[in-house]
Amino acid sequence: MGNPVATNILGTAGAVCWSIQLIPQIIINYRRHHTTGLQPSMMLLWAFAGIPLGIYNITSNFNIALQIQPQILTFLSLLTWSQCKYYSSKWALQKCALVTSIIGILLAGVEVGLIFALRIPQRKGLQWPFTLMAVLSAVFLSLGVLRHYWDIYQHRTVRGISFLFVFIDALGDLTSLISVFFEEKRDILGMVIYGSELVLWIGVMACGGWFNLKPWVGKWLRKRKQETDELSGGGQGNNAVMMHDVPSSTSVFRTPGPNEGTISRRVVRADENDA
Structure with missing residues (x-):
């Protein structure tokens, strides 16, 4: 109907x-x-x-x-x-x-x-x-x-x-x-x-x-994941650079900073000259 x-x-x-x-x-x-x-x-x-x-x-x-x-x-x-x-x-x-x-x-x-x-x-x-x-x-x-x-x-x-x-x-x-x-x-x-x-x-x-x-x-999901990884990884990266720039004698596994190798060689040469 x-x-x-x-x-x-x-x-x-x-x-x-x-x-x-x-x-x-x-x-x-x-x-x-x-x-x-x-x-x-x-x-x-x-x-x-x-x-x-x-x-x-x-x-x-x-x-x-x-x-x-x-x-x-x-x-x-x-x-x-x-x-x-x-x-x-x-x-x-x-x-x-x-x-x-x-x-x-x-x-x-x-x-x-x-x-x-x-x-x-x-x-x-x-x-x-x-x-x-x-x-x-x-x-x-x-x-x-x-x-x-x-x-x-x-x-x-x-x-x-x-x-x-x-x-x-x-x-x-x-x-x-x-x-x-x-x-x-x-x-x-x-x-x-x-x-x-x-x-x-x-x-x-x-x-x-x-x-x-x-x-x-x-x-979109991959982009979000990448941004999250960059944020978490970026913070660690910044801390790592700071550790390099500021040497710590308490760190056994400390990685030499970019200028530390040059400074160490200068110190050794200075000690040799003094001797």
């Missing part, structure tokens, strides 16, 4: 997460003035994924938040893609704006056209066109994240991507997944769309823990 209140609240939470998910990445790209490691193909695939996802959510009469969510995904993905072209491919700002706008207009036209076109098979009770839209969105979303998996495999590190972005996106997938679960009519395909990307993002976070966090923690 559906729960409209839970569906709307969780769907809104998912839409909010997807509205801001790429903002940390966009800010990091702007501050660093480079997008090294961030895959432009991933961003373009996500922009494409927003079209069938939007068609599916709208024609399935999901809550308003889930209907708006794919549009935000496409917009932010295209914006991030244009940053990749500007910083990494060295496109001019005007070229980035023009190409991104053309792609955005074309994608919006395709989405609106297919929404009206699919109303016809929907009235006839045909389900396969909507299944196709769901599958396409899941494939594009998954391929986008999998493209980053290939970069992780090549470089043995998670680079160029904001972990805050990954966390927010995964949280948006989770809340959207639960929102679909609480729909009056349980939609398995909708759950697969959000669930597949959620699993892939958990994998990216796990790779970040293994390739990025684990070495960082190890380096």
Whole structure:
């Protein structure tokens, strides 16, 4: 049995997460003035994924938040893609704006056209066109994240991507997944769309823990140990220098200081001369 209140609240939470998910990445790209490691193909695939996802959510009469969510995904993905072209491919700002706008207009036209076109098979009770839209969105979303998996495999590190972005996106997938679960009519395909990307993002976070966090923690622990050793060893070293500079007749194992050998030879020569 559906729960409209839970569906709307969780769907809104998912839409909010997807509205801001790429903002940390966009800010990091702007501050660093480079997008090294961030895959432009991933961003373009996500922009494409927003079209069938939007068609599916709208024609399935999901809550308003889930209907708006794919549009935000496409917009932010295209914006991030244009940053990749500007910083990494060295496109001019005007070229980035023009190409991104053309792609955005074309994608919006395709989405609106297919929404009206699919109303016809929907009235006839045909389900396969909507299944196709769901599958396409899941494939594009998954391929986008999998493209980053290939970069992780090549470089043995998670680079160029904001972990805050990954966390927010995964949280948006989770809340959207639960929102679909609480729909009056349980939609398995909708759950697969959000669930597949959620699993892939958990994998990216796990790779970040293994390739990025684990070495960082190890380096931090080694640095702390080295500082501790230097502090304890440094005090003894200073005391040893003082012992050298101030000879002690009570020390049987006293090591001669840097000038003690010269002083001893002078004393011996002086005694010989006196004799």
